[in-house]
Amino acid sequence: MSAANNKDGKYKYKGIPLTVVKRLPGYQRLLSELAAKEVERVSSRELAAKMKINPSQVRQDLSLFGSFGQQGYGYRVSYLLSEINKILGINAETKMVLVGGGQLGRAVANYRNFAKRGFIIEAIFDRDPRVIGRTIDNRVVRDVQELTAYLQAEPAEIGIICTPASAAQEVADQLVAGGIKGIWNFAPVALKVPETVCLEHVHLGESLMILSFKLKQKQEELFNQKK
Amino acid sequence: MSAANNKDGKYKYKGIPLTVVKRLPGYQRLLSELAAKEVERVSSRELAAKMKINPSQVRQDLSLFGSFGQQGYGYRVSYLLSEINKILGINAETKMVLVGGGQLGRAVANYRNFAKRGFIIEAIFDRDPRVIGRTIDNRVVRDVQELTAYLQAEPAEIGIICTPASAAQEVADQLVAGGIKGIWNFAPVALKVPETVCLEHVHLGESLMILSFKLKQKQEELFNQKK
């Protein structure tokens, strides 16, 4: 079932193509919506239409993890959703700590959608004495100097970095020293971590640049059409 | 130079493969860093090493937009950066409006990295009477009911949506009615806009799910190794 191909890790992550991994949250969201509407069954054709991909691709993607459907019927929404949740590690009560109690950190700390899916921010840290001791969404902000010690006493799986870019690497090192398994990085800088630690980067600036590129291309197209 | 292939737009955006588009901000960031260090020249080999891609790919990517290098020398950092900035529409003073003055909206409004690159938030809107009239980073929050009228008087290129998912589509419609050209959407919902409007979605939840998936896979790997 779970293949071994991991000789380079460029295209595949533990045998699963990264292109497929990126589609999994989309399936999860779609199935959640269907489940909320109490829809019972769904076909690869219907899922594909909503995802704007090909039905074959839906079946191909899912078949990497198992056989979740039934010929002539399709997929039972509740069953497929629970399987996808298992695959994604959702609803497993994942503990997280957040470093950086600035605007962005506070926004992330207050974001309800994570908690809904079992991702819990257990503690918040900052470096600024004016922020330490304050309360963010019912959690007292701790001194970042206590970070590694805290993690040794209260292990967490994911560390969220919402500090300025200049502090991010140091924080990452402390999170790793504290035994964190994954880092979710909002600072606009490429972090170095041991390969035992998973890393996911939120590229806000890059996203805006891509939008800007598309705008520019569209303008040029309109300009060329006028001629 | 700028190709025409746009029959479906699935893989290509105005003739440029979307895989290439996604790498452009990476080149931009790298070249900015080199320029800040006053490095004069850079080869495709060096750029590739930093991007963790293949030197051929760097040359292939850049050649879609023009010939910016010189045999035996490589690329002049300042020139290549200015060309990439042009391609991305950076430093052109792009006007934006932001809707949603909650935690996330305030974080985005205060993010300095955008302004540095010429992306200016001209006005901020919210629906909540308790927020309207307050000041965020020197801008008074306006009533979202004035949004379309405001845009007709003060045109902007990009609308940023930082509202809850439930309000996002309505806001998008108002932005479109106001003549906005692109939407940068932080609400976790798929928006419908006319195809004349560019759309870029920031998937915070999806990013966290992908990290969770990677963690789960790595755990399973370790578990299997132990046996």
Next chain:
DNA sequence: TAGATTGTTAATCGATTAACAATC
């Protein structure tokens, strides 16, 4: 049963990489 739809194999298509002539 007849119709529908899966899971999987084969065919196609696109993206990445290698190779090399051109030339600074």
Next chain:
DNA sequence: TAGATTGTTAATCGATTAACAATC
């Protein structure tokens, strides 16, 4: 000049799509 490195064409590799037997 000799060495280096581009821009581009050809080869490879991976991802997507089509096709279809299996079967509910």
